[in-house]
Amino acid sequence: MHERKVAVVGMGGVFPTCKNLDEFSQKIFADQSLIREWDLALAHGKKMRSSVSGFVTDDEMDLEPIYSTLIDNYPETYIDKLDRIPAENLATGDVGSIWAMIASLDAIKMAGWSDTETRSEETGVVVGSGGAGNLILKTAWHNFFELNKKTRLVGGHTIDRTMTYREAANVSCLIKNRGVCESIGSACATGLGNIGHAYRLIKFGVQDRAIAGGVEGTSLETFIGFDGMQVLSRGFTAAESSRPFDVDRKGFVCSFGCGIVALEEYSLAKARGANILGVIDNYHNNCDGDGDMFYPSFAGQKRLWNGLLKNTDIKPDVVKVHGTSTPAGDAVELLSVVDMLGDSGYHISAPKSQFGHMLGAAGAVEFITALLMLKEQKVLPCLNSVKLNEELEEFQTEEDWNGPKKPMGAYRDLLPQNTFAKSINTVACLNYGFGGTNSAIAVSKDVS
Amino acid sequence: MERQEIIAGLVEILGTVRTINKEKLADITEDTDLIKDLNTPSTEMINIVAKAEQKFDVEFDDDDIDELDAKVKSVVDLILKAKERN
Numbered sequence: 094m095h096e097r098k099v100a101v102v103g104m105g106g107v108f109p110t111c112k113n114l115d116e117f118s119q120k121i122f123a124d125q126s127l128i129r130e131w132d133l134a135l136a137h138g139k140k141m142r143s144s145v146s147g148f149v150t151d152d153e154m155d156l157e158p159i160y161s162t163l164i165d166n167y168p169e170t171y172i173d174k175l176d177r178i179p180a181e182n183l184a185t186g187d188v189g190s191i192w193a194m195i196a197s198l199d200a201i202k203m204a205g206w207s208d209t210e211t212r213s214e215e216t217g218v219v220v221g222s223g224g225a226g227n228l229i230l231k232t233a234w235h236n237f238f239e240l241n242k243k244t245r246l247v248g249g250h251t252i253d254r255t256m257t258y259r260e261a262a263n264v265s266c267l268i269k270n271r272g273v274c275e276s277i278g279s280a281c282a283t284g285l286g287n288i289g290h291a292y293r294l295i296k297f298g299v300q301d302r303a304i305a306g307g308v309e310g311t312s313l314e315t316f317i318g319f320d321g322m323q324v325l326s327r328g329f330t331a332a333e334s335s336r337p338f339d340v341d342r343k344g345f346v347c348s349f350g351c352g353i354v355a356l357e358e359y360s361l362a363k364a365r366g367a368n369i370l371g372v373i374d375n376y377h378n379n380c381d382g383d384g385d386m387f388y389p390s391f392a393g394q395k396r397l398w399n400g401l402l403k404n405t406d407i408k409p410d411v412v413k414v415h416g417t418s419t420p421a422g423d424a425v426e427l428l429s430v431v432d433m434l435g436d437s438g439y440h441i442s443a444p445k446s447q448f449g450h451m452l453g454a455a456g457a458v459e460f461i462t463a464l465l466m467l468k469e470q471k472v473l474p475c476l477n478s479v480k481l482n483e484e485l486e487e488f489q490t491e492e493d494w495n496g497p498k499k500p501m502g503a504y505r506d507l508l509p510q511n512t513f514a515k516s517i518n519t520v521a522c523l524n525y526g527f528g529g530t531n532s533a534i535a536v537s538k539d540v541s
Numbered sequence: 542m543e544r545q546e547i548i549a550g551l552v553e554i555l556g557t558v559r560t561i562n563k564e565k566l567a568d569i570t571e572d573t574d575l576i577k578d579l580n581t582p583s584t585e586m587i588n589i590v591a592k593a594e595q596k597f598d599v600e601f602d603d604d605d606i607d608e609l610d611a612k613v614k615s616v617v618d619l620i621l622k623a624k625e626r627n
Contacts, residue, residue, distance in 0.1 A: 159559070163591055172559070180560045
């Protein structure tokens with residue numbers, strides 16, 4: 094079989110404070126922050142440590158929850174005020190699944206797929222979420238276990254609205270594809286993991302097309318889990334809270350959103366004259382193998398890079414980093430990038446500085462920012478990376494450290510604080526997750 | 542409670558199920574099949590049953606719910622049976 098290449102031909106998403114992809118693009122290239130104080134978090138007062146988020150409300154999505162008359166505070170279903178999603182599909186979706194369905198329709202429209210192509214056996218759906226908690230389960234369990242209510246009072250949709258691959262299932266039932274329908278879960282690497290898996294399905298001839306991406310529906314239930322870990326940013330204004338690589342960074346901003354892309358085997362896309370947003374050069378993922386659930390691994394990230402670059406001529410002009418704004422994560426990541434690529438010839442972009450960490454959606458939305466950088470020929474910034482540490486990190490002073498010997502501050506020039514124009518042919522994207530999972534993808538302009 | 546009164550209450554419940562075509566509710570009789578005639582998804586039946594318990598202030602047996610078909614007549618019978626038992 095000839096080498097199959099994979100093109101990106103469509104994209105769509107849900108982004109904080111933005112009505113659509115165009116507004117998202119306009120705001121991020123204008124160096125704006127999409128992070129706000131969150132009224133839902135503030136309402137809990139001192140129970141909450143952090144209160145800033147890149148959140149999206151139902152009203153902003155033109156969705157209206159219909160609350161059950163049987164139990165309190167349970168959104169039984171939603172009304173789509175813009176009539177994008179039929180009622181029978183809204184009934185089986187939690188808010189994240191509904192976002193995934195809306196974004197998938199946008200991606201398919203941009204791709205220009207016919208119904209025959211979308212509904213083909215050669216079209217797959219690979220979409221997932223981080224899924225660390227949601228309103229549906231919280232309400233169902235509270236009413237059964239605490240309030241002693243019968244199971245039937247929460248109705249017949251608790252499972253389809255909460256199961257692990259609910260977003261993929263709901264998208265598939267909406268678009269009626271006949272190929273693969275599955276979900277990859279890899280914590281904060283989920284978004285990129287799903288795109289990477291879909292890329293492989295096409296590259297290895299299992300599918301010709303795929304709808305792929307990641308979702309994280311707005312959920313205070315998820316937020317409080319991270320708040321309890323003491324890993325969320327606090328003490329800054331909302332816009333200054335996410336500050337990857339800055340010496341004063343204190344943690345990440347827990348955010349929500351959705352990113353969906355339409356992938357297609359390259360020759361098929363070219364043959365029908367599709368607008369190609371990017372061509373995927375390679376995808377690689379691995380795991381740290383050091384037994385640590387949380388702490389990032391310099392060696393694991395270097396192996397990730399080696400896997401991505403092996404037997405290729407990939408030379409990124411921009412590295413779109415994971416860059417969460419956590420003290421440990423950013424330092425290890427910057428030094429592993431420098432160790433692999435050197436200290437010049439590329440720039441580092443950290444989109445989480447603008448909209449926070451979208452968890453299971455992060456890799457997918459940030460992949461969309463990479464596609465937008467290719468389109469606009471502009472590098473997105475590392476907002477708030479005002480001052481980098483001029484001292485060595487503690488781990489750099491350990492005897493067995495074999496990475497760069499200079500402090501993070503030595504690489505200041507790699508980290509722009511404002512958007513700027515640059516000729517960009519290739520963007521490498523990095524995402525990592527709890528459990529030591531690492532994912533990387535490289536995407537380039539279509540040059541043929 | 543008269544059967545027609547129960548049917549009127551059922552129509553109100555069915556009006557809250559967004560997947561049901563509201564125009565068809567005007568023609569409901571005891572012979573109407575909620576699934577075949579109104580295209581009600583089978584997964585919505587338990588929501589309708591639970592809302593009927595609430596509206597008519599009754600509690601159904603699980604065995605009766607298991608045996609319930611989608612005819613309006615069957616739902617009316619179930620409500621009257623529960624009312625009688627209560």
